[in-house]
Amino acid sequence: MFDALNVSATGLTAERLRMDVTAENLANAQTTRGADGQPYRRKEVVLREISQGGGFGAQLANALGTGAKSRPGGVEVAEIASDQTAGKMVYDPSHPDANAQGYVQMPNVDTVTEMVDLIDAQRAYEANVTAMSASKQMFAKTLEILR
């Protein structure tokens, strides 16, 4: 019965992670020395659909053979991929990481793209919150039959 809440919760988790990763990209927009000593590479969250509900109720229903065949299960993060496109070369001879020609290899982070991703994740998060509160109200209404 509470599967709709779990489904919305998977959406909240995924969108929050997207927001975290976007924030990390923005924070590292000028980082010329990443973990491997190379300029930071922007990260991107890859989302994937959960085809079967993973919760206890869904597992039990499957074991008993009473579960609907195509039970919507929500969303999960498949991987956090790093973007392999090349970053900009900026002319700054005084920079410690400048090459012999005076150019610095910058991270491939575009702040405009990241801001758009941030707003996108925020709106998607809000949509899931709305769905969750609608489901919650529905369950509360169902319980009112008992009164």
Next chain:
Amino acid sequence: MLFDTTQNALEAAISGAATRQQALAANLANANTPGYQRVDVDFHSSLAAALGSEDSKDALHSVKFAAQVDSSGATRADGSSVDVDSESAKLAANALEHQAAVQVAHARIGILKSAMGVGG
């Protein structure tokens, strides 16, 4: 029997709306999943078929609601067929439909309670 076909139909409608809510929530959760095909539960048709059958009371007891992939809508550039606005609208409509069924079911139980002298 205490409960008639209408009451059974209302219960089935409540259960159908709850199943549909899950499908619509899954669509919103996958709003940013590339290639995702939206799912929906057509519980109205299942209910209408059950009500139209010979032994509608038994049919209502055994009616099952399952989510089906809906490929009728437009597909976005990333292969997903989810439109957040239309999903939100469907979600709100479904919640109202569910509430309507619950209120009618509640009122009918109230009538039975009055008849039994326990008050509604």
